[in-house]
Amino acid sequence: MAEKKLLRVEKLVLYFRAGNGVVQAVDGVDFDLNYNRAVVVLGESGCGKSSLAKAILRLLPRNVDSFSGQVFLDGKDIMLLNEEEFRQDIRWASISLVPQAAMNALNPVLKVGDQVAEPAMVHLGASKGEALEMARKMFQHVGVSVDFLDRYPFELSGGMRQRVAIAMSLVTSPNLVILDEPTSALDVLTQANIFNVLKRIKQELGVSFILITHDIATSSELADDVAVMYAGQVVEMSDAERFFSAPLHPYSQKLMSSVPRLRGTKELDFITGQPPSLINPPTGCRFAARCTMRFEKCVEEPPAFEKEGRKVKCWLHQ
Amino acid sequence: MSAEMITTMENNTPVPNAERDVILSIKDLRVWFELRRFGFGNAGFVRAVDDVSFDLRRGEAIAVVGESGCGKSSLMKTILGLYKPTKGSVIFNDRDISKFNAKEMNWYHSQVGYVQQDPFGALAPFMSIHRILEEPLIIGGVKDKAERLQRIRKTMEEVKLAPVEDFLEKYPHMLSGGQLQRVVIARAMILEPKFIVADEPVSMLDASVRVEILKLLRGLQEKHNLSVIYITHDLSTVSYFSERIFVMYAGRLVEKSKVQNLLQNAGHPYTHALLLGTSDPDANNAKTFKEVPPGEPPSLVKPPEGCRFHPRCSKIIKGECDVNIPPEFEIEAEHQVACWLFK
DSSP, X not given: OOSOOSEEEEEEEEEEEETTEEEEEEEEEEEEEOTTOEEEEEOOTTSSHHHHHHHHTTOOOTXXXXXXXXXXXXXXXXXXXXXXXXXXXXXXXXXXXXXXTGGGOSOTTSOHHHHHHHHHHHHHOOOHHHHHHHHHHHHHHHTOOGXXXXXXXXXXXXXXXXXXXXXXXXXXXXXXXXXXXXXXXXXXXXXXXXXXXXXXXXXXXXXXXXXEESOHHHHTTTXXXXXXXXXXXXXXXXXXXXXXXXXXXXXXXXXXXXXXXXXXXXXXOOOOSOOOOSSSOOSSOTTGGGOTTOOGGGGSOOOOXXXXXXXXXXXXXX | OOHHHHHHHHHHSOOOOXXXXXXXXXXXXXXXXXXXXXXXXXXXXXXXXXXXXXXXXXXXXXXXXXXXXXXXXXXXXXHTTSSOOSEEEEEETTEEGGGOOHHHHHXXXXXXXXXXXXXXXXXXXXXXXXXXHHHHHHHTTOOOHHHHHHHHHHHHHHTTXXXXXHHXXXXXXXXXXXXXXXXXXXXXXXXXXXXXXXXXXXXXXXXXXXXXXXXXXXXXXXXXXXXXEEEESOHHHHHHHOSEEEEEEXXXXXXXXXXXXXXXXXXXXXXXXXXXXXXXXXXXXXXXXXXXXXXXXXXXXXXXXXSTTGGGOTTOOTXXXXXXXXXXXXXXXXXXXXXXXXX
């Protein structure tokens, strides 16, 4: 790949040790992301999409069995950095994370302004006054009145707390923000509001996003690219335009046809069966057991085939 | 609760014979919760449900749509007989449920099924599926053990927890989210109720499982001529699984309509906002900003005068919307909108 990308992930592997075996949560994931773009990682619960976020940020629990692969940020392999360099230069400085349910994880006894300012003090070495000024600016970007800087989390509504969590991830001006299910607990109008905020931040600050979600309909609000994950692997990678109109992988197709639509009266479909266990995933294509289009070839694991700039891990597209 | 009692009570009540008879009727229902200051002394009321009226017909599915805090759960719990109405009444088979004594309430609960929102939290972790499903039957007065088992099997097959043997002795932690929700539905169905209240039955489930569960509920509804009340905040699923839709905002129903009429010809500005706010998967969404009404839903302790949506409404009529509470205007057959624009 000649052109320089913001983020390039190659053969990323993250396995966990569990009581009854090794969980292959992220199994050889490749994808890349350009400057000022948003990629949506779609998948059902347990497919490894949150583990992917943790692997990129190297936020690993103690029971890691193996962790390998390459992650290039601005062309530099950040997997080669040692723990301290990674903490200082990457986490929050270059890549920040809005974890799942972040809005409920704010410290209840600290003012939200101080909480938003803290990363700037720790990672950029700003003084308290400078950091608060940066927090004030971020509040304006995410659309929370600056009067709220001195309030405590319980005084804010859910949507506002979520925006505060987003402000906190942006205060160090990272190039990449990873959002893990940012709106799954919010109401329709609040969701629409948060996505407006994210779109505006993308335009104004030029950041890139990795949006991890299972909500296909709302993910289209931000997506430039889409990566579909199934059982620890990325099975399809495509631009949003072509993905939402015509997904390639049988799993993506089924997933799309299970999305209820407000406009139009398409018959809904669902996928029978359950995703395989990640402890002993089937050899060959991992979706084969639930796939209506499987054939002899599917007992072998398909590579990612390139098709007009899209990638799909399915023998049908050989 | 004996079997005889159920029959006598059904004999007392006029048995509806028309296919689309009203089975549940809610009249001017008001549920207010008192706020207390230091444990005594009134500090106002939380007006969770205010002047809500509607009829539920036999075999019909209705959806109550609203954001969190709009009072839809309080409405549901009042219908289930868990809260006493402050004013107004819930009429089931021509009888006011708030006047039921304990025995009659017990009977009423055998007529109503309740599907909880979170299947992971709704089932006791130390009880096997067999026991979970047997309990309502024991409370419902089915004394014969063999009959109980036979009814459990029948219901489990109906919700497609088959083969039954594989599931009977399992515990909730051994099942997936979709299977747990099937157990919750089986528990609601096992006493063969007349109607079911489903509180966000699929919001905790994955996209591909969601449709399966909703289709299952739809199938049960048609097979047993059940009535269903869906409580939800997700407009996009509503059109597939219910006939009528009620939009709730800050304790009041602002629009009542058949689903298709509402989608094509929404009246209330709040309904418009909800429809606009709901996304369909479409790559063009990323290119535009959504129009969202400013502000947030009001506090139910001191809701705004007049129409409760007026502080956020772009079509406000000054001197009318902020003073007088809008009555329901009928804009077409079976389509009422509580908004002064339709005077």
